[in-house]
Amino acid sequence: MERVDGLKDTTCQFTLDGKPFRILGGSIHYFRVPREYWHDRLLKMKACGINTLTTYVPWNLHEPEKGAYHFEGQLDLRAYVSLAAEVGLWVILRPGPYICAEWDLGGLPSWLLRDKNMQLRTSYPGFMEAVNLYFDKLVTVIKPLLYKEGGPVIALQIENEYGSYAKDKNYMKLIKICFQSRGISELLMTSDNWEGLRCGGTEGVLRTINLQRLSFGAIQHLADMQPQKPVMVMEYWCGWFDVWGEHHHVFHYEDMINVVSEILKRGISINLYMFHGGTNFGFMNGAMDLGNYKPQVTSYDYDAPLSESGDCTEKYYALRNLFSRYHYEPLPEVPISQQRREYSPVIVEQHLSLWDILHLTESCRSELPVNMENLPVNNNNGQSYGYTLYETSITYGGSLQSKNNIRDRALVFDNRQFVGMLDPRNHEVALLDGEGERLLSLLVENCGRVNYGKALDEQRKGIVGDIFLNQIPLRGFTIFSLEMRLDFINKLLISDRWKSGTNCTSMPGFFRARLYVDGPPRDTFIKLPGWAKGAVFVNSHNLGRHWSIGPQHCLYLPGLWLNSGENQVIVFEEQKTDGVIVFAENPEYGKTTDVYKLPFCSLL
CATH class of the missing domain: 2.60.120.260 (Galactose-binding domain-like)
Incomplete structure (x- = not known):
């Protein structure tokens, strides 16, 4: 039966099914978490007192080649949203087309750049044609998930922080039409930081704000821009991302909880970004460039309430205690975290020069x-x-x-x-x-x-x-x-050119070792203290980049990617190796800096 009374913005508050509804949201990106762990992470979200899941949708993964769409396996968006509904969560989708997300090209597919005249995030015909073709496919996937179709999706965000880009005054209206012309009538939102609020919105779409420090000036500015509308912090940054060569950012839970408490006291809806960050597996990390190019690390731990490997942190329990006051019923029990294991170090057995492959x-x-x-x-x-x-x-x-x-x-x-x-x-x-x-x-x-x-x-x-x-x-x-994709790594594994030992005299090279797992495989972290820079592949899964400059000195290895018995570990190394691969039960993210004590401009 079709439902018609979904999330609405009435006088200064949201309503759902005609009743007042406070969004207590949290972000978990399905593409940063192995599918087999989705359920665990969503159960922990529900147990923390979150009532709404938010997730981006990365265009570059769903259409890696023009016209070739992937919405299966790890990218089964419909399964992810349906699982959230089973757990008891509402969902806000953030399908872009641009998502930022500290993700390569902000989620836009690189094949767009084959057009030498391409103008991203504008009404340029070449860009909008590609967006429309993608949305033709995407909307067929998400439409059954919408509230009015009986699904859990109560709102959708169009684009992301466009006010910080704002190159085309017609663009946001066109993106809104991409949604509405395909039959999407749920509540639409935009999100921007304070400076971007003026230029980032479009008529008929609810503006929301992104922030970390509590600024009632910013919140009041948002309220004044759209009187008699509910106020929402779409991204409350409860941590921060890291870049290579700098310190690991942390945001102490006491500072975070003080801000979140004050936001809730004032009746404002909130979404925690990130509730669980996960990992930029493969080569999918983004980069910052506001005058200096700074690539981001493989880990997207983000100092979030749920750690990269899914552990509940002090932030988690502080938030659970706070959110419990906004629920009439006791919160569910917190699921037990999965065990991790420190495997014994393994020695490289074979090497293969780049020039030989x-x-x-x-x-x-x-x-x-x-x-x-x-x-x-x-x-x-x-x-x-x-x-x-x-x-x-x-x-x-x-x-x-x-x-x-x-x-x-x-x-x-x-x-x-x-x-x-x-x-x-x-x-x-x-x-x-x-x-x-x-x-x-x-x-x-x-x-x-x-x-x-x-x-x-x-x-x-x-x-x-x-x-x-x-x-x-x-x-x-x-x-x-x-590109070192799956087919290449599989060819590498069966190559007859591997040489014994670790003494690869002609670097760069690939180095091969075997990890034997007795008993059920467990999550672990790989560390390469005697290596310089490259990438790590375990049973053909690309775990991501390693780089001795830090701050990250480990790579998360989900246990579900390991086999009981023999496992193939391949390290691509550019310059040096000591031939030993080390495993650890806990991560090492390097020296820390308190994000809350830094000027905001220094983060960007």
Whole structure:
């Protein structure tokens, strides 16, 4: 039977089924949590006193190649939302198309960038055509989940923090039409920080605010903008994300609970971002660039109430105590956290140089360097993530200059011997003179596309312009796509070129070890104290990037990705290894800094 009285914004309060309703929300992203753990995390959310789940929907995962849609397995959005309903949670969907989320390109698919004239998050026809085709598919998935169809979805957010971008005054209206023209009539919302409220909304859509510090000026500003409407903090940042090379951000629970208590006292609805952060598995982390490019780490622990591995923290119990006062019935019991295990260290048994596996990759020839997204690979959708190797011949040495055309970081090899690095801070490498023709190789890593700010428009990766040797542009490239997807790792596993031992004299390389698990597999953390930088694969699952500069010094390994008995561990390493892989029961996120004591601008 169709329901018609869903979430509404009446005089200064929400109503649901005609009764006053306070949103006590929390964010958990299904794409950052292994599907087998969804139920555990949602049960813990319910037991904390949360009544509404919020989740983003990442376009780049659901349409990784143009016209190829994936809503199954780990990406089964309908199953995730239905599970939330079974647990007793309402749902607010945040399907974008742009989501930010500290996620590569803010959730936008990289194949959009194949259009050299692309204008993201605008009414540019090439962008809106792609959005409309995606929404044609997405709405067929989510429509049965809507409240008026008998489902748990009581509201949807259109776009995300557009006021901080605000390049096109017509754009938000067009995105609203994308929802409404496809029959979605649930309550629509936008969300922005204080500065973005003025430019981020559109007529007929409820504005909400994002914040961490309590600013009644900001909240009053929101209330004044839309009189007689309920006030909601769509993102109350109860932690913060980390970037490589800086400290791990923490937000002490006493400071957090004081702010949340005051918000609730004033009758305001709230959504905790993040309630459980999870992990940026693979190469999916985003980056910040507000003048300086800063890639984000693999972990998305966020110092959230539920830790990266699903443990209930002090924040969790403080919030549970607070939220219990806003429920008439006792809260459910808190589920017991899953056990973790510190496995014994394992020794690398085999190695394989990068140079020995190039035949397993897609490659092409080009006179000019081609950026990652425009490579003729992946059914002409380009390369999205990982590494790209550019090779050309030279006959002399001198000054190799990137002119800032490397995105984001390149290891430079002369006849496959490492000679230096090009990155956003270092644009020059000296090459020695030598006789005869030599092979110059540049292994370029996409460290993560920017997910927030104006730099979103400049996120093509690989080599994006000419590279010069003594002021002469290099020509005649062979380009190898090293996205390190599942099919590549599986080919790697059965390669007959593996060599015994750890002494890989020609780095970078792949290093292989076996972990034997006796009994039921448990969650654990991988640590690589004697290694430099690369990525880790366990039973072909890409756990993410490791980098000795920290702050993160561990990678979360869900036990469900392990087998009882033998497990294959492969580490891709760029520069050095001591041949030992260590396991730990608890994570190590590095030195900490208190986010609440930092100026907000320093976070951005």
